[in-house]
Structure formats: structure tokens, C-alpha cells
Amino acid sequence: MAxxxxxxxADYPSGALFLDAVRACRDLGVDFLEVGFPFSDPVADGDVIxxxxxxxxxxxxxxxxxxxxxxxxxxxxRPTYIMTYTNIVYSRGVVHFLERxxxxxxxxxxDLPLREMPRFEKEAKGLNLIRFLTPESRPADMEVALKGAxxxxxxxxxxxxxxxxxxxxxxxxxxxGRVRGRGVPVYLGFGIGEARAFSxxxxxxxxxxxxxxxxxxxxxGIDRFRSFIASLR
Amino acid sequence: MKGYYGRWGGQFVPETLIPALDELEEAFxxxxxxxxxxxxxxxxLADFAGRPTPLYHALRLSERLGAAVYLKREDLLHTGAHKxxxxxxxxxxxxxxxxxxxIAETGAGQHGVATxxxxxxxxLDCEIYMGxxxxxxxxxxxxxxxxxxxxxxxxxxxGGTLKGAINxxxxxxxxxxRTTHYLIGSVVGPHPFPAIVAHFQSVIGxxxxxxxxxxxxxxxxxxxxxxxxxxxxxxxxxxxxxxxxVSLIGVEAGGSGPGLGLNAATLAYGRPGVLHGALSYLLQDxxxxxxxxxxxxxxxxxxxxxxxxSWLKEKGxxxxxxxxxxxxLDAYRTLSRVEGILPALESAHAIGFVIREKERFxxxxxxxNLSGRGDKDMEIVRRxxxx
Numbered sequence: 001m002a003x004x005x006x007x008x009x010a011d012y013p014s015g016a017l018f019l020d021a022v023r024a025c026r027d028l029g030v031d032f033l034e035v036g037f038p039f040s041d042p043v044a045d046g047d048v049i050x051x052x053x054x055x056x057x058x059x060x061x062x063x064x065x066x067x068x069x070x071x072x073x074x075x076x077x078r079p080t081y082i083m084t085y086t087n088i089v090y091s092r093g094v095v096h097f098l099e100r101x102x103x104x105x106x107x108x109x110x111d112l113p114l115r116e117m118p119r120f121e122k123e124a125k126g127l128n129l130i131r132f133l134t135p136e137s138r139p140a141d142m143e144v145a146l147k148g149a150x151x152x153x154x155x156x157x158x159x160x161x162x163x164x165x166x167x168x169x170x171x172x173x174x175x176x177g178r179v180r181g182r183g184v185p186v187y188l189g190f191g192i193g194e195a196r197a198f199s200x201x202x203x204x205x206x207x208x209x210x211x212x213x214x215x216x217x218x219x220x221g222i223d224r225f226r227s228f229i230a231s232l233r
Numbered sequence: 234m235k236g237y238y239g240r241w242g243g244q245f246v247p248e249t250l251i252p253a254l255d256e257l258e259e260a261f262x263x264x265x266x267x268x269x270x271x272x273x274x275x276x277x278l279a280d281f282a283g284r285p286t287p288l289y290h291a292l293r294l295s296e297r298l299g300a301a302v303y304l305k306r307e308d309l310l311h312t313g314a315h316k317x318x319x320x321x322x323x324x325x326x327x328x329x330x331x332x333x334x335x336i337a338e339t340g341a342g343q344h345g346v347a348t349x350x351x352x353x354x355x356x357l358d359c360e361i362y363m364g365x366x367x368x369x370x371x372x373x374x375x376x377x378x379x380x381x382x383x384x385x386x387x388x389x390x391x392g393g394t395l396k397g398a399i400n401x402x403x404x405x406x407x408x409x410x411r412t413t414h415y416l417i418g419s420v421v422g423p424h425p426f427p428a429i430v431a432h433f434q435s436v437i438g439x440x441x442x443x444x445x446x447x448x449x450x451x452x453x454x455x456x457x458x459x460x461x462x463x464x465x466x467x468x469x470x471x472x473x474x475x476x477x478x479v480s481l482i483g484v485e486a487g488g489s490g491p492g493l494g495l496n497a498a499t500l501a502y503g504r505p506g507v508l509h510g511a512l513s514y515l516l517q518d519x520x521x522x523x524x525x526x527x528x529x530x531x532x533x534x535x536x537x538x539x540x541x542x543s544w545l546k547e548k549g550x551x552x553x554x555x556x557x558x559x560x561x562l563d564a565y566r567t568l569s570r571v572e573g574i575l576p577a578l579e580s581a582h583a584i585g586f587v588i589r590e591k592e593r594f595x596x597x598x599x600x601x602n603l604s605g606r607g608d609k610d611m612e613i614v615r616r617x618x619x620x
Contacts, residue, residue, distance in 0.1 A: 040523040041391060041508065043403045044247045050390070062520040086245050087507040091521025111507070113248045132248035136410065141251070159249055160408035 003031040003152075003207030004198070004232060005187060006214050007083060009052040010035050010065045010072075013219045020222045021214075022072045028229045033076055034108060034209060035069055037084035044085075044110035046163035048212045052219070070102050079151065081130065083108040086116075094124045106130050106151060114144050130154050133179060133186075135172040142179050149184040155205060157190045163212035164190075166197035168204065176204050195232050236424030238544035244423040246403070246510045253410045258425040260330045265432070270325060277321050281354070282311045284318075284436065288444035288600070293571045298587065300594040303453070304574070304603040305441045305469060314577060314605030315437060315465045316347035316418060322433035324351035327414035334358045334409065337416040338402045340367055340395035340461070341532030341579065342374025343605055344418030349383035351416075359383035362401040366393035367531045373609050392525055395461075395535045399509050419462025420539030423510030427539050431467045438472020441600055449598065457482045458602035459582040460553065461497065461533035463542045465604035470551060481550065483542060484586040486528035487557035493518065497526040499538040500546050500553040506537075513540040529558040529613060530578035532605075560585035562617050565607060577605030578613065 006025050011018050025033060038053035045053070056065070073080055082101060086109050089097045098104070106128035112120070117129050131145040134156040145153055155176055157168055168176075180186045185206035192201050193213035201208035210232070217228040236242055244254055264270050278284040286306045295302045307315035320337075327335060335357050339345030345361040352359035361383055368375050368387045378385050391397025399422075406415040420427040420434070438456075445453050456473050458466035460483035473479040488496030496502065499514045506515030508523055516524040516536045528534045545551035556564075561578055564585035568576050576584060580603045587594060587601060607614075 039521075041396065041400050043400050043509075044407070057522060085507075087515070087517065087521045087523070089521075090505075090507050090512075091517060092519070111245045111247055111510070113244060113246060113251045115251070116243055116245060134247075134249040136249050136252045138252060141248075156247075156249060159410055161404050 002202030003185065003187065005032045005034060005207060005209035006030050006229065007034040007036060007209055007211030008218065009049060009056060009215055010037055011056050011060050011068050012052040012215065013055070015060070015064065015068050017218060017222060018068060019071055019075065021218050021225055022075045024222065024226045024229060026076050028226065030229065031207065032079040032081065033072070034081045034083040034211070035072060037065060037082055037088055039085040039088050042085060042110070044161060046161040046212060048216050049162050052215050066101055073103060079105040081106045081108050083110065085110055086112045094120050094127065098124055098127065108154060114141060117148065132156055133175070135159055135169065135175065137175060142175070146179060146182050146184060152185040152187045152207070153179060155186050155188050157188050157192065157201065160190070162190055166191040166193065166200065173204055180205065198232050238541045239547060241511070241513050241540035241543040242424055242427060243512050244510060245507045245512065246423045247407055249407050250410060250423070254423055254425065256330070261326060261425055261429055264326050264329050270329060274322060274325055278318065278436065282317045282321060283309060285440045286310060288441055288448065290448065291572050294568065297571065298591045298594060299596065300591070301598040302587065303445060303448070303600045305437060305600060307437060307465065307602060307604045308574070308576065308580070308606035312343070312347045312350050313608070314343040314347065315434060315468060316344045317350065318436055318468070319418065319430050319433040319464065320344070320347040320351040320416060323414070323416045323429065324355050324357065327357065327416065328355055330414065332412065332414040334413045335416050336360050336362065336402050336405050336413055337418060338362045338395065338398035339418065340398070340534055341530065341577070342367065342371040342378065342609065343532060343577070345385070346374050346377045346381070348416050348418070349378045349381035352383055353381045360386055362386050362388060362398040362405070364391065364393035364395060364397045365389045367395070370613060371531055371609060394531065396523065403509065419464040420467045420541055421462040421509055421511060421537055427511065427541055430464050431471060431541060434464050434468025435471035437465065437468035437602065438470060441469055442472040445600055452476050452479050453600045454597040455480045455482060455594065455599040457484060457583050457587055457599060459484050459533060459579050459604065460500070460538060460542060461486065461535050461579060462537070463539035465602050467539060467541055469600070469602045470545070474550065480552065481545070483551055483553045484556050484583045485553060486530055486533035486582055487555035488527040489558055494525040495527050496555070497528045497534050497536070498555045499536065500542060501555050508537045511537070511540045513543045514538050529561060529617070530582065532577065532579040533582065554586055556582040556586040556589065560589050562614060564588055565610065565614050574603070575607035575611070576603055577607045578610040580604045581607070
């Protein structure tokens, strides 16, 4: 069965609701989580996630975010990734960051392309950096991504920021097909916001991540969030 | 390593942009070697922009300071600042690549005006991202951009200043990367932008070195320039990098004081970080969140700095100093009264630093890059006079 990943902004809309959402994801069989650590300048994100990130930064300290992330890990027993931007990890050193956050399945850094990954992997042995491919990727990029990938390849479905509509052009579908079945699962993300899009995405890929819509549903309350997650498959 | 100055620089952008950066790098290499393109650019720089700009011996200022001060008059260029050197170069590069749409960010509006001007000249569509705070304090430039047929897209995000404008321009570029060239205005951003902008601005230093040699028969003791992102400074430094006897000094915006959030002096008070595609010095808090910045000058009001500056600082090839709002405002008035030149508030930081440190420069020779003209800042200076 296709894998379902849910992205949540840490401590959004509050620490308690974030943890409630993590429990809901566990109960409803979500396969993996991506927890967004807010960054002041999230250039890969659309309005919804940017606003949520800034809201958390206004309210919470990094210590609190880390504490709740650790709590989330204790609740959710399946793979859990941190999704953020390079500077959050680089600022005090990747080794320091990893020690601080504790066990994590891997890091997804929205502004860290394939070619800038080796320096971090040299610095922190065993670090699992998730590889992106995109509609712009060339055959050589695909080989580099496949070679380094462990858990999955994060295929960005469109040119643009998170959120918006799901659309796959024929050329992108063809590119996804070329990396699929090469030993690493391919998950699609960006713009997948409801059951129909999830189903369309997982027709061509091994799984998909839902972010923006999950974040805004949770902002409307935990019941809304639960029924949204339950509606996805 | 490719794309790095020492350990500074790189390409920290979403994977989606990587093929476009590669394409840009290849096109830039071909463009540099293309004689016809270079000849056309040379004509534009001379007849449209007004190069070479004079190197002016500011006698009355020199007398006051007890030093020989020469001003590189980039303020006399068409559109009123050094920015046009880069926009004419990049607009030709964009045409060379077949891009029909141009986007840019602007702080003080000078790069916005220079971009809109170049787009008008080449008949390309043009959108300029600008923070709402800057839209307000640089209203004259906003009107100029509109008159030139480009569209200003105001953004409240990221503090309403340059940082937020770059964020929005990067988002636009990710979405429209096939058709659009992002015409970055400073030596910032992912490789190859810092190299491209430095290349187009290095004409300043080449001219200044020749002109100074002609005037004095020797090299200057000091070359001084203000640093926001750092393009006018890199432009003039490049002419003197291999002249070990010439001290290079970059002057950052000291705002109202040294505390985080009160200034934009990245190299003085920041530490290494990653923003807008490059690893460089960055004003940030202890957890890596990018800090607020403050400066009376919209063009210097930026949290990051070009990676080549971080490298020059680390190597000790350039020195970086700070000039606060007050000294810059005083310098604006002084240069106006003493030399009959209204400097841009950005450039006034370089002048203000030299005036403040006059003991150090007594009996020495200096070239100061007067990167832009100050008409756009009169309202800010007038308000400061009454506040």
C-alpha cells in the first residue's frame, strides 16, 4: 500500500494541539511524519506554512520546540523526520543539532541541494539526509540522488512553493517513472491536499506527503484534523 | 571548491533551482567570451550609462581631513548609482539566454530603478520585489520604476525590507524558472551570482586604479567603500586586490548601536550562517533565526553579506569597519556643503567613517567609492534634522 506522510509545523497551532495531532497520526495509521522546525525565512514554503512558522517563532523558544519534538517521537513509533532549512542545522553545527534533538530518522533541508550534502555527511557520520528530485532534475541528478538515498527520494511535484494545486505534467511523470523501481521508494510532495490528489500522486509514486493542508486543518481543530487524515485513504 | 571563496559561498537553494544555476553559469562563461556581446556592452556602458566615471580629487574635504581624498563618482552614472553596471550586464546575459521575463529585489530602490531601466531598454517584462517599509521610505524610486514601465510588488514579509524582497523573488524564481531571469542586485545569492555581479562591477576598480595612477603616479594607501550586500565594495576592491600595499576597508551600517537588531553590520557583529543561497557572515540569533536589522539607509539594511567579503575578512585582505546612522547623516550634510555633492546615504557611511577616523588617514591618500547620489534620501535626512 502507498505510504502516507504528514507534515506538521512543530508546536503549531499550540504545543498541545501539535502533540494531539501526532497521536491522531499514530492512531490513524500514518506511515511517517515530517516535523517542521520553523525558520525565519522559509523560501521554499507558501503562505500557510510561513505564517505558521512565524507564529511559532513569536511564541516558543527553540528549547520548547525541541522538547515537544522529543515528546512527539515518544508518541509516534514510525519514522519521523525533521524538515527545516540549512541554517537551523548549520548555525551551531550539525553534530550539536543532532545531539540536541535526539533520535531522528533523517533531516529534510529545503535549501540543501544534492551537491551541498557531502560536507554535512562528512561532519556527522550516519546522518540521513533526504534527497530531493524535481521537475527540473536531469538524468545525472537522478543518478546522484539514487546513489545517496536511503529511506526514500522526496520528489517535488511542481515548480514553486509548498501548497497550491496538485498538477503533474507529462514530463515530470516520466521523470518519476525513471527513478521509481530503482531500489528506493519515491514519495511525492508539494500541493497534495486531499484524497483525490493523494490517490493521483500514489498512482505514480510509492507514497506522498501532505503538508500545507494538514497544517491548516489542524489550525481549525483536532476533530477537523482527525477526519481529514481519515479521509485520505 | 567550485562556487566557493575559500569556505564561503555555495548554492544553498531548493534543488529545483540547481539546473537553472548551472545554465546561468554556462551562459555567463559563453557570454564573457563572446566578442559581439562584449562590444555591445562596452558601448552601452559608455554611451548609455556614462562610463568612465570621474575620479574626483575632493580638495575641500581633503583639506578638512589633512588627507588626499579622491571620490570615484559612480553617483554620476545614469540612474544615479553603480547598480546600472550590473543590470546592463545581466540584462544582456538574460537576452543571451533567451529569457523574456526579469525579476529583481530592491532595498533603496536603486537596483530596482536600474533594472527597470535596463528592461525598458531591451523590451523585457519586469517585476521588482520591494519591502513595504522601503516602498514608503524610498517613494521617489518607486515612482521612477513605475514610470519606466516595470511593476513594483510590495511585500510586508521579512520585516518589509530587502531580506523579505529577496525571499519573494526567490519564490517567484522557483515557480517561473523556465521563463525568468532573476537579476540579483548585489554580490549575494547562490553561485554564480556573486561572481557575475562582481564581474560586472569590477569596472569600477579597474577605472579607479588607472585614474589614480594617472593623477598621482602611485597607488592609493586606502580604498574605502560601504558594504550592504557589498557590490560597490567588491567592484572597487577588485581593482586593487593584488596590490598588497593598498589597504581595503569596507564600511558597514552601524545603525543605532552594536546590539543584535540595532544595526546591519554583518561582518562586524554576525557569525557564519546560510541565507539566500550562500554561506557567509549572517546576523542571527543563537538558534540560527535571522535577526532583525536597522539602518537609516535602506540599501545597507540587510542581514547577510556577499561571501567574497567573508573570505576577504577571513584572509585579512580587507578590513571591515562600522559607521552609525548619526555619522552617516552628518557626512551627508558635510559632503553636500563642502563639496557640492549629495551622496546616497549608503555611500555617506563610507564618507562618515573616513571623517570619524581622520587621525588615522592624516597625510595619506584615499579613494572612496561614492556609489550613488543622494537625492532619494533628502526626505530622510530632513526628517532626521527635525527629529
